[in-house]
Amino acid sequence: MAFEPNEEQKVLKYDELRIYTDEELNNYTDEELKEFKCKHDIPDMDELEKGPWPSFVADCKREALHRRNLADDRMMIDRDVVEDMLGQLQVSFDEGETHWKHGGIVGVFGYGGGVIGRYSDLQERFPSIAHFHTMRINQPASKFYSSDYLRCVCDLWEYRGSGMMNLHGSTGDIICIGTFTEQLEPIFYELGHVLQQDLGGSGSNLRTPACCIGKARCEWSCIDTQAMCYELTHYYQDELHRPAFPYKFKFKFDGCPNGCVASIARSDMSFIGTWKDDIRIDQEAVQAYIGGEFAPNAGAHAGKDWGKFDIEKEVINLCPTKCMWMEDGKLMIDNRECTRCMHCINTMPRALKPGVETGVSILFGAKAPILDGAQMSLLTIPFMECEPPYENIKEVVEKIWEWWPEEGKNRERLGELIQRQGVAKLLKVLGIPPMPQMVKEPRSNPYIFWKEEDVPGGWGRDINDYRSRHAI
Amino acid sequence: MEDIKEAILAFAEKSKKSKFYFNDIQKAVQKVIPDAKAKPIKKAATALINEEKLIYFSTGSSTMYGLKGRGQTEDH
Ligand code: HEM
Ligand code: HEM
Ligand code: SF4
Ligand code: SF4
Numbered sequence: 001m002a003f004e005p006n007e008e009q010k011v012l013k014y015d016e017l018r019i020y021t022d023e024e025l026n027n028y029t030d031e032e033l034k035e036f037k038c039k040h041d042i043p044d045m046d047e048l049e050k051g052p053w054p055s056f057v058a059d060c061k062r063e064a065l066h067r068r069n070l071a072d073d074r075m076m077i078d079r080d081v082v083e084d085m086l087g088q089l090q091v092s093f094d095e096g097e098t099h100w101k102h103g104g105i106v107g108v109f110g111y112g113g114g115v116i117g118r119y120s121d122l123q124e125r126f127p128s129i130a131h132f133h134t135m136r137i138n139q140p141a142s143k144f145y146s147s148d149y150l151r152c153v154c155d156l157w158e159y160r161g162s163g164m165m166n167l168h169g170s171t172g173d174i175i176c177i178g179t180f181t182e183q184l185e186p187i188f189y190e191l192g193h194v195l196q197q198d199l200g201g202s203g204s205n206l207r208t209p210a211c212c213i214g215k216a217r218c219e220w221s222c223i224d225t226q227a228m229c230y231e232l233t234h235y236y237q238d239e240l241h242r243p244a245f246p247y248k249f250k251f252k253f254d255g256c257p258n259g260c261v262a263s264i265a266r267s268d269m270s271f272i273g274t275w276k277d278d279i280r281i282d283q284e285a286v287q288a289y290i291g292g293e294f295a296p297n298a299g300a301h302a303g304k305d306w307g308k309f310d311i312e313k314e315v316i317n318l319c320p321t322k323c324m325w326m327e328d329g330k331l332m333i334d335n336r337e338c339t340r341c342m343h344c345i346n347t348m349p350r351a352l353k354p355g356v357e358t359g360v361s362i363l364f365g366a367k368a369p370i371l372d373g374a375q376m377s378l379l380t381i382p383f384m385e386c387e388p389p390y391e392n393i394k395e396v397v398e399k400i401w402e403w404w405p406e407e408g409k410n411r412e413r414l415g416e417l418i419q420r421q422g423v424a425k426l427l428k429v430l431g432i433p434p435m436p437q438m439v440k441e442p443r444s445n446p447y448i449f450w451k452e453e454d455v456p457g458g459w460g461r462d463i464n465d466y467r468s469r470h471a472i
Numbered sequence: 473m474e475d476i477k478e479a480i481l482a483f484a485e486k487s488k489k490s491k492f493y494f495n496d497i498q499k500a501v502q503k504v505i506p507d508a509k510a511k512p513i514k515k516a517a518t519a520l521i522n523e524e525k526l527i528y529f530s531t532g533s534s535t536m537y538g539l540k541g542r543g544q545t546e547d548h
Contacts, residue, residue: 203532
């Protein structure tokens with residue numbers, strides 16, 4: 001189905017919206033950069049620049065020099081903001097302590113997220129970073145931008161912020177780092193009204209949903225991750241901006257089990273595209289892999305000589321459920337045993353493709369280590385149809401959002417609530433039956449608890465009568 | 473809606489703390505209005521934010537609500 005935006009989208013033209021001239025954008029030479037000295041002494045920062053990896057310090061120095069060479073009235077906050085940030089970081093390295101103060105009541109009007117208040121506690125030494133708020137911009141689905149769009153955002157942030165940005169934060173947003181409280185509303189206005197761009201989530205909110213590149217470019221995508229991410233982002237706007245959850249909540253959408261946005265590890269509710277029919281096999285192409293005409297993994301490992309492709313060794317024996325074999329020169333798959341791990345498909349993409357009856361698996365409860373160690377999402381709904389407007393999926397979301405906010409403790413993630421109350425409770429909330437695969441190991445996470453009505457005689461049954469037939 | 477708003481403000485005014493989690497607001501409202509559901513309570517809290525009677529307080533990872541003018545009134 002062709003994509004229909006929820007509101008008319010303007011085409012942004014940098015030439016019409018730009019703030020800076022080309023001369024202002026390219027306002028220093030390589031020689032000047034080599035000579036550049038930060039106004040603070042920053043030996044440990046300089047050290048970070050050495051070595052083979054790209055360094056944020058190198059980027060910061062470019063930006064600092066760039067700001068030195070801009071005219072005073074071309075920046076709404078202090079030109080020294082980058083240099084002061086480096087200076088304060090050096091102090092933190094020296095003392096082993098942070099000098100950022102956490103939190104506050106900054107925000108844009110009516111939004112409970114999207115702006116993260118930060119202040120320096122060394123404001124006299126580093127006045128230009130007295131306020132150093134972060135703004136999160138909700139990235140477009142799969143992070144597709146036009147360069148015009150990016151240039152507009154960069155100009156805006158140079159003009160009203162520090163010019164320092166991070167593409168992208170772990171949640172997916174474009175992160176704009178460091179501005180003063182007075183700049184928040186003007187930036188928000190410009191983003192909303194001119195660039196048609198919303199802020200992302202922060203705080204006890206639905207966080208900015210994120211998706212893999214999906215059907216836009218990837219032949220493996222079993223679901224239209226972008227359409228789904230866009231729809232749920234719009235549909236749950238209120239949850240994104242008006243915090244009423246016990247803690248953060250994340251959606252991520254992977255088009256197939258390869259998991260390019262790692263939804264299984266990084267979201268409270270992970271959506272992973274899958275199929276329920278058979279892997280499509282092109283036997284001629286299988287032969288072409290065996291015969292060496294096609295490079296395995298689309299040539300991804302061609303940098304080294306791994307010898308002739310061996311389908312037994314590289315595909316069949318590596319199938320985690322051992323459900324593949326060769327028979328009369330044909331590749332066979334017992335699809336009932338296949339766990340959709342993607343290995344064989346990744347290795348021989350021209351011969352094997354996901355099935356055509358596609359949908360989504362839904363998993364719950366991943367989180368980074370906060371209270372009880374890192375945790376992956378639990379596969380709870382193996383297969384669901386997944387078509388716009390995703391009513392069936394919204395129903396599942398809302399069941400979770402009735403349970404977790406009600407029973408979750410403050411700062412308790414969904415995964416922790418599932419641990420605390422048990423998988424059986426999660427299944428009851430969702431109204432779905434348990435699966436044997438949900439048992440990780442007997443005794444540690446039993447998923448079946450007897451209810452009194454299921455036990456013959458109930459809790460009050462006569463144990464002596466039972467023992468008369470079962471001695472110990 | 474109006475009764476929920478009143479309950480929220482009454483709770484915020486007599487609370488010893490200057491900031492509270494949404495959960496605490498919800499529990500306080502449900503003490504006065506037992507059949508109030510989470511959604512209308514959230515709507516009422518949002519309305520109070522828009523009327524500038526309540527403020528959000530966020531650390532970045534979690535968010536709390538406060539009465540405007542109480543506790544931290546400066547923006548830092
Ligand atoms: C259809 C037949 C069976 C089913 C569906 C079944 C199912 C289960 C399940 C679900 C558990 C895990 C319980 C927990 O979470 O604590 C379990 C544990 C166990 N089962 Fe079975 N079982 C079956 C037959 C048998 C038989 C025939 C035996 C022995 C002769 C047996 C011996 C055990 C033992 C010893 C454990 C405990 C393992 C441990 O604690 O490490 N089961 N069984
Ligand atoms: C010299 C012989 C044996 C020794 C030293 C031995 C030792 C053990 C030990 C140390 C455990 C772990 C207990 C725990 O972690 O709570 C265990 C569990 C168990 N053993 Fe044995 N065992 C022996 C023979 C057998 C035999 C002959 C059977 C079956 C006919 C058996 C069935 C089991 C079962 C089912 C469990 C699991 C109990 C449960 O999950 O609660 N064992 N055994
Ligand atoms: S998760 Fe799957 S569908 Fe999405 S980009 Fe990665 S390989 Fe393609
Ligand atoms: S997808 Fe994985 S489990 Fe399924 S047949 Fe291929 S290798 Fe085996």
